[in-house]
Amino acid sequence: MTATATRVLVLNSGSSSVKYQLLDMHDGSRLAVGLVERIGEETSRLTHTALTGGGAGKRERTGPIADHEAALKAVAEELSADGLGLDSPELAAIGHRVVHGGLRFTEPTVVDDEVLAEVERLVPVAPLHNPANITGIRTARALRPDLPQVAVFDTAFHTTMPESAARYAIDVETADAHRIRRYGFHGTSHAYVSRETARLLGKAPEDVNVIVLHLGNGASASAVRGGRCVDTSMGLTPLEGLVMGTRSGDIDPAVTFHLQRVAGMSTDEIDVLLNKKSGLVGLCGDNDMREIRRRIDEGDERAQLAFDVYIHRLKKYIGAYYAVLGRVDAIAFTAGVGENAAPVREAAVAGLEELGLALDSALNDERSDDARLISAPYARVAVAVVPTDEELEIARQAFTLVSENSLD
Numbered sequence: 317m318t319a320t321a322t323r324v325l326v327l328n329s330g331s332s333s334v335k336y337q338l339l340d341m342h343d344g345s346r347l348a349v350g351l352v353e354r355i356g357e358e359t360s361r362l363t364h365t366a367l368t369g370g371g372a373g374k375r376e377r378t379g380p381i382a383d384h385e386a387a388l389k390a391v392a393e394e395l396s397a398d399g400l401g402l403d404s405p406e407l408a409a410i411g412h413r414v415v416h417g418g419l420r421f422t423e424p425t426v427v428d429d430e431v432l433a434e435v436e437r438l439v440p441v442a443p444l445h446n447p448a449n450i451t452g453i454r455t456a457r458a459l460r461p462d463l464p465q466v467a468v469f470d471t472a473f474h475t476t477m478p479e480s481a482a483r484y485a486i487d488v489e490t491a492d493a494h495r496i497r498r499y500g501f502h503g504t505s506h507a508y509v510s511r512e513t514a515r516l517l518g519k520a521p522e523d524v525n526v527i528v529l530h531l532g533n534g535a536s537a538s539a540v541r542g543g544r545c546v547d548t549s550m551g552l553t554p555l556e557g558l559v560m561g562t563r564s565g566d567i568d569p570a571v572t573f574h575l576q577r578v579a580g581m582s583t584d585e586i587d588v589l590l591n592k593k594s595g596l597v598g599l600c601g602d603n604d605m606r607e608i609r610r611r612i613d614e615g616d617e618r619a620q621l622a623f624d625v626y627i628h629r630l631k632k633y634i635g636a637y638y639a640v641l642g643r644v645d646a647i648a649f650t651a652g653v654g655e656n657a658a659p660v661r662e663a664a665v666a667g668l669e670e671l672g673l674a675l676d677s678a679l680n681d682e683r684s685d686d687a688r689l690i691s692a693p694y695a696r697v698a699v700a701v702v703p704t705d706e707e708l709e710i711a712r713q714a715f716t717l718v719s720e721n722s723l724d
C-alpha cells in the first residue's frame with residue numbers, strides 16, 4: 317500500500333442486491349454510493365451517485381443484470397465513468413461484508429484462497445447471504461488481484477457472548493460435532509450503533525450498557541455491556557429472534573417436525589417458508605413497514621395483527637435484555653424500520669415506564685438523519701435513534717487492518 321492510498325471500496329452483497337460505497341479514509345468522506353437491486357430479474361436497477369468531482373450526481377441503469385458478477389462489473393463501470401475506477405492507485409483495499417464467519421473469524425481478515433474456502437464451508441448456515449459475499453470477493457479479486465480484499469464478518473462482534481448465551485440447551489457432543497451454537501449477526505451494525513449511542517450520551521463505550529434494536533428487513537437485538545456484546549437475538553443462522561420482513565424469528569422447533577410429518581413438507585420447503593414467506597410478509601402479505609402502517613390507517617386487520625406480533629416480540633426482547641444487563645443506560649433504534657418508523661418505536665416502549673422508559677412523542681415524530689435522543693426528560697433510560705452505517709464501519713476496519721499490515 318502506498319502512503320497516498322487512502323480509499324476503500326465497500327461491498328455489501330445481499331441475496332439479490334449489492335450496496336456499495338467508495339470512501340476516503342483520510343477524512344471518512346464518501347466519494348460514491350450506490351445500489352444494485354433485483355439481481356437476476358428482468359427489472360434489475362443500478363442507482364449510482366457520485367459525490368465528488370465533475371461527475372457528481374445520480375445515474376440510474378435499468379434492465380437485466382444476471383448475477384452478482386455482472387452486478388459488480390456494472391458497478392466498476394459506473395465508478396470508472398466518474399474517474400473513480402477500480403484501477404485507481406488511491407485504492408487501499410476492498411472491504412466486504414461477510415455474514416457468517418463461524419467460530420474462526422473474530423476479526424477483519426485479508427482474504428486468501430484458504431479463507432475463501434472456510435467462508436464457503438459456512439454456506440449451509442447462511443444460505444441467503446454467504447454465497448453472494450463469496451461472489452463479491454471473487455469478482456473484486458479478479459478485477460484487482462493486487463489489492464487486499466478484506467472480509468468484515470457480521471458474526472465477529474458477537475464472539476464475546478458468554479457460553480451461557482451462546483449455547484443451545486441440546487446435547488453437547490452433537491452441538492460441538494456440528495458447531496451448532498448461537499453466532500449472532502448484524503454485528504458491524506451493533507458495534508457501530510452501540511459506540512455511537514455512547515457518544516450521544518457523552519460517555520465512553522466502556523461505561524454504558526445499551527440495548528441495540530437493528531430493525532431492517534432482517535432484524536436483531538443485542539445486549540451490549542461496556543462495549544462488548546453479551547447476548548443477541550439471532551442464532552446459528554439469521555432466522556432466530558425478532559419477527560422480520562420475511563423471516564419468522566423465534567418459533568417452537570417442533571413446528572418444523574409437524575410440517576414434515578403432518579403437512580408433508582420437505583426440509584427445503586420449510587426453509588423457504590420460514591425464511592422467505594414468514595414474518596411480516598407471512599402475517600399480512602407485505603414486508604414494508606410503510607405499507608403496513610398505511611393499511612393500518614385504513615383499518616386493515618391483517619396489517620394490524622402483523623404489527624402487533626412484531627411489537628410483542630420486540631417488547632419481549634427489550635425486557636429480556638434489560639434483565640440480562642441489569643442496568644440499562646440506553647435503548648437504540650436503528651436500520652430502515654428503527655430509524656424511520658416512529659409508530660414502531662412508540663409501541664415498543666409503550667407501557668414500560670416502570671423500567672424507566674418513556675418517549676417524548678414530539679421528538680419521536682421528528683424526522684432527521686442524525687443520531688438523536690427521543691426519550692422524555694424525566695426518563696431514567698435514554699431512548700435514541702442512531703442511524704447505522706455498516707459501510708463506514710467496514711471501511712474503517714478494513715483500512716485499519718491494511719494500514720497495520722503495511723507497517724509490518
Ligand SMILES: Nc1ncnc2c1ncn2[C@@H]1O[C@H](COP(=O)(O)OP(=O)(O)O)[C@@H](O)[C@H]1O
Binds near residue numbers: 534605606651652656
Ligand atoms: N420511512 C419508513 N417508514 C417505515 N419503514 C421504513 C421506512 N423506510 C424504510 N423502512 C423499512 O425499512 C426496511 C428496510 O430496512 P434496511 O435496513 O434498509 O434493510 P436491509 O438492509 O435488510 O435491506 C423496509 O423494508 C421498510 O420496512
Ligand SMILES: CC(=O)OP(=O)(O)O
Binds near residue numbers: 330415532533554
Ligand atoms: C444477517 C442478516 O439478516 O442480514 P440482512 O438484514 O442484510 O438480511
Ligand SMILES: [Mg+2]
Binds near residue numbers: 532533
Ligand atoms: Mg441491512
